[in-house]
Amino acid sequence: MEDLEALREALRRAGRYYAGLRRRVRGKCAVCGAEFVGTTRRMYCSLRCAQKAYRQRRAEELRARRRERYLRSKVAKSKEG
Numbered sequence: 388m389e390d391l392e393a394l395r396e397a398l399r400r401a402g403r404y405y406a407g408l409r410r411r412v413r414g415k416c417a418v419c420g421a422e423f424v425g426t427t428r429r430m431y432c433s434l435r436c437a438q439k440a441y442r443q444r445r446a447e448e449l450r451a452r453r454r455e456r457y458l459r460s461k462v463a464k465s466k467e468g
């Protein structure tokens with residue numbers, strides 16, 4: 388019975404692998420605009436661009452958080468005075 392389960396798992400894995408191969412599409416990098424061939428999920432041409440996009444996202448988050456904290460401190464001060 389264990390062998391059968393192992394075989395099923397192997398088949399599932401193979402199925403996923405081939406499904407991934409079939410779904411290869413041409414894409415355009417969201418950062419630098421370079422064209423590449425990848426899976427449908429891929430958004431960037433390289434790890435470098437993915438990291439760049441990630442850092443930009445993080446920077447925007449941090450900016451928004453800082454702005455929020457600044458506005459909150461302003462409100463607190465106006466209540467004091």
Ligand SMILES: [Zn+2]
Nearest residue numbers: 416419432436
């Ligand atoms: Zn790129």
